[in-house]
Amino acid sequence: MAIVxxxxxxxxxxxxxxxxxxxxxxxxxxxxxxxxxxxxxxALFDLPLIVTIFxxxxxxxxxxxxxxxxIIGLLQDALSGLPIGINGIAKSIVGxxxxxxxxxxxxxxxxTRLLLNFSFALLSSLIYILITRVxxxxxxxxxxxxxxxxxxxxxxxxxxxxxxxxxxxxxRS
Amino acid sequence: MxxxxxxYKNLLVLAAxxxxxxxxxxxxxxxxxxxxxPDPQKVRLVRYWAVAAVSPLERxxxxxxxxxxxxxxxxxxxxRVRSDNDSLRFEVSRLRLEQASVxxxxxxxxxxxxxxxxxxxxxxxxxxxxxxGTSGTDQSRMFYIDKGxxxxxxxxxxxxxxxxxxxxxxxxxxxxSQVLEVSDQTSGAGVILESxxxxxxxxxxxxxxxxxxxxxxxxxxxPGERVLTSGGDQVFPKGLPVGQVVSVEKDKDHDPYIDVLIxxxxxxxxxxxxxxxxxxxxxxxxxxxxxxxxxxxxxQINRRASDVLSEKLPGKQAPGDAxxxxxxxxxxxxxxxxxxxxxxxxxxxxxxxxxxxxxALPPSPDTAPPKKPTAPLAPPHx
Numbered sequence: 001m002a003i004v005x006x007x008x009x010x011x012x013x014x015x016x017x018x019x020x021x022x023x024x025x026x027x028x029x030x031x032x033x034x035x036x037x038x039x040x041x042x043a044l045f046d047l048p049l050i051v052t053i054f055x056x057x058x059x060x061x062x063x064x065x066x067x068x069x070x071i072i073g074l075l076q077d078a079l080s081g082l083p084i085g086i087n088g089i090a091k092s093i094v095g096x097x098x099x100x101x102x103x104x105x106x107x108x109x110x111x112t113r114l115l116l117n118f119s120f121a122l123l124s125s126l127i128y129i130l131i132t133r134v135x136x137x138x139x140x141x142x143x144x145x146x147x148x149x150x151x152x153x154x155x156x157x158x159x160x161x162x163x164x165x166x167x168x169x170x171x172r173s
Numbered sequence: 174m175x176x177x178x179x180x181y182k183n184l185l186v187l188a189a190x191x192x193x194x195x196x197x198x199x200x201x202x203x204x205x206x207x208x209x210x211p212d213p214q215k216v217r218l219v220r221y222w223a224v225a226a227v228s229p230l231e232r233x234x235x236x237x238x239x240x241x242x243x244x245x246x247x248x249x250x251x252x253r254v255r256s257d258n259d260s261l262r263f264e265v266s267r268l269r270l271e272q273a274s275v276x277x278x279x280x281x282x283x284x285x286x287x288x289x290x291x292x293x294x295x296x297x298x299x300x301x302x303x304x305x306g307t308s309g310t311d312q313s314r315m316f317y318i319d320k321g322x323x324x325x326x327x328x329x330x331x332x333x334x335x336x337x338x339x340x341x342x343x344x345x346x347x348x349x350s351q352v353l354e355v356s357d358q359t360s361g362a363g364v365i366l367e368s369x370x371x372x373x374x375x376x377x378x379x380x381x382x383x384x385x386x387x388x389x390x391x392x393x394x395x396p397g398e399r400v401l402t403s404g405g406d407q408v409f410p411k412g413l414p415v416g417q418v419v420s421v422e423k424d425k426d427h428d429p430y431i432d433v434l435i436x437x438x439x440x441x442x443x444x445x446x447x448x449x450x451x452x453x454x455x456x457x458x459x460x461x462x463x464x465x466x467x468x469x470x471x472x473q474i475n476r477r478a479s480d481v482l483s484e485k486l487p488g489k490q491a492p493g494d495a496x497x498x499x500x501x502x503x504x505x506x507x508x509x510x511x512x513x514x515x516x517x518x519x520x521x522x523x524x525x526x527x528x529x530x531x532x533a534l535p536p537s538p539d540t541a542p543p544k545k546p547t548a549p550l551a552p553p554h555x
Contacts, residue, residue: 029223030230032309033317038238040442043311062183070190078223080308081315081343081351085198089191096187128312135195136202138358141379 014058014169024165025051025072033079044150046121048072049091050158053120054165056095057102065102069095083136090127094120113162118155122147221346224317228305228349232319235305296410298452299333300324304444305349314340314357314381318447321348329408331450337414337438338362338402339447350449355415356381356441363405364415369393372403375415375435383416383435386424390431394421400435410453414438 016024028047035042052072056065073091077084098120106112125147132138178185250257302318320326322345332339332352340354353360356377364375364385371394373385385400398418404411416435424430 026226026230029309030227030234033227033306034231034234036307036309037304037316037444043307043309046310063186066183066187066190070194074194074219075223075226076309078220079227080310081313081353082308082310083198083201084219085194085201088194089198092187092190092194096183100183131198135198139379 013060014171016055016058016168016170020168021055024168025055025068025075029072029075029079032076044153045157046124046150046154047161048076048087049094049121049124050117050154050161051165052091052095053098053117053158054162056098057107057116058169060099060102062096062099065095065097065099066092067095069093086128086131086136089131090124093127094124097123110159114155114159116155117158118151121151121154125150220344220351224346224349224351228317228346231306231317232349235303235319239303296450296452297454298450299448300326300451302332302350302447302449304447311381314354314360314377314441315343316352316354316444317349318352318449319349320449321346321350323347325451326350326449331409332447333409333413333450334439334444334447336440337416338409339439339441339444341408342449352447354441356383356437361406362409362415363403364400365403366394366418367399367401369398372405373433375400378432383437385433385435387427387430388433390423390429394418394431394433396420410450 025048028051032045032047052065052069055068059065059068069091070088073086073088074084076087076091080087098116101107101116107116129140129142132140300320302320304316305319306317308315318332326342326345328342328345330342332341338355340352340357340360342350343353344351354377355362355375358377358379360375360377362375363372365372369391371388371391373388376384376386378384388394396418400415400418402409402411402413402415416437419434419436422432422434424432
């Protein structure tokens with residue numbers, strides 16, 4: 001699990017077919033609302049978060065990452081019935097940092113991807129708790145063990161999903 | 174100045190996006206109290222777009238999965254239909270007997286309610302709907318059904334299964350609706366404990382469990398007691414099953430209140446089909462009336478049969494016999510004995526349903542024990 005830290009400003013930037021840009025987040029949202037009906041534990045995963053991280057690190061553009069996260073998060077809020085903006089804010093921040101980190105480290109490494117998704121899932125949970133507690137004033141209990149399990153589950157799921165989504169990349173540099 | 178924007182454009186875009194969403198969030202929180210109600214128009218528009226984008230795919234996916242599953246299950250079901258039929262017939266007979274036994278009570282309750290001018294709400298019309306999706310997160314307990322405004326659904330309509338209540342409709346779109354489960358934190362329903370008649374408010378806790386909140390400690394509340402809807406929330410009709418008491422816990426944040434945890438009667442984790450109550454009425458439908466009449470007739474037959482049996486029992490006194498002992502108000506020959514009167518068990522703690530100053534009331538002469546004479550009475554002189 002070697003994390004290569006170097007300046008990768010000269011590294012490859014990837015683009016995607018417009019259809020992929022629209023359909024992949026949409027499918028992630030669809031499976032996120034559909035699969036927990038049959039597999040209740042699937043609600044532990046956050047497919048839209050994994051897709052946000054993937055697009056952000058592949059494009060290596062902070063503005064693009066922020067906007068991708070915001071749009072996916074807002075759509076997730078709209079479908080989940082939560083106040084619109086909770087996931088939007090969390091995923092905007094995740095998208096921004098994922099794109100910024102994607103410039104600096106080797107994100108094609110499996111270990112890095114696992115660690116990246118684990119960390120961003122934890123960050124996303126932390127932002128969610130902060131928003132609901134501070135901005136909305138709702139009493140959300142903090143179960144750190146549950147959040148760690150959630151982050152680990154998302155990290156593990158992200159590894160094969162990233163491999164599948166790698167096939168949709170188009171080299172731009 | 175230009176270099177400042179160029180240098181920090183990434184951070185500025187992030188700040189702008191976050192600020193916009195925070196303002197939107199603040200406006201929603203201000204406008205949507207209570208939170209379980211429908212959203213304001215602009216928020217509804219965003220939800221409408223999201224649902225319009227995802228729901229056709231969701232319906233298609235559901236249709237494929239449903240038809241595949243049905244084809245297989247129909248084949249399996251056909252193989253055991255005969256045994257199922259027998260057991261269902263047995264179940265119907267058992268339920269008929271059970272219904273007959275409660276029909277008389279139901280009729281009496283109706284008579285009393287009409288005397289008191291109390292209007293009861295009966296379920297007139299329901300619409301079956303399929304669950305096609307969930308909220309996708311364990312942070313909110315909601316799901317989508319395949320019926321919407323085109324089918325006559327409106328916000329706040331109750332959603333049930335034959336086992337118990339499920340939730341209420343939150344947002345309605347043309348062909349789908351969003352249902353807020355009773356286990357959601359923003360949900361609420363009026364409930365009553367079946368035997369103790371204690372009323373309370375049902376809420377979901379952060380872990381998605383049902384609980385009755387803000388109750389004062391009462392030792393009569395025991396695990397296993399059934400919980401029903403009270404009808405006080407103006408959403409669910411009275412008397413629908415909610416669940417069973419699992420445990421009673423002290424509310425750590427609001428002393429001295431307790432939280433009563435409930436196991437839901439309906440399986441909220443595996444919902445396939447639900448019923449939306451689209452119409453309530455203050456009288457029974459023809460079918461319900463017919464069922465009640467049938468049950469009454471069955472109860473009459475049962476009673477006659479039990480009368481015949483009791484006639485044959487040893488020790489039965491002839492009707493009209495003045496010496497027939499009454500188990501409750503038995504006149505005792507002993508002048509010092511206290512007349513027995515059956516009373517309901519007293520409340521362990523005074524509550525708002527007890528009449529004020531109940532302890533201060535003097536006992537009734539019928540129930541008060543006679544005072545014992547302090548000295549033996551002298552024999553009367555001739």
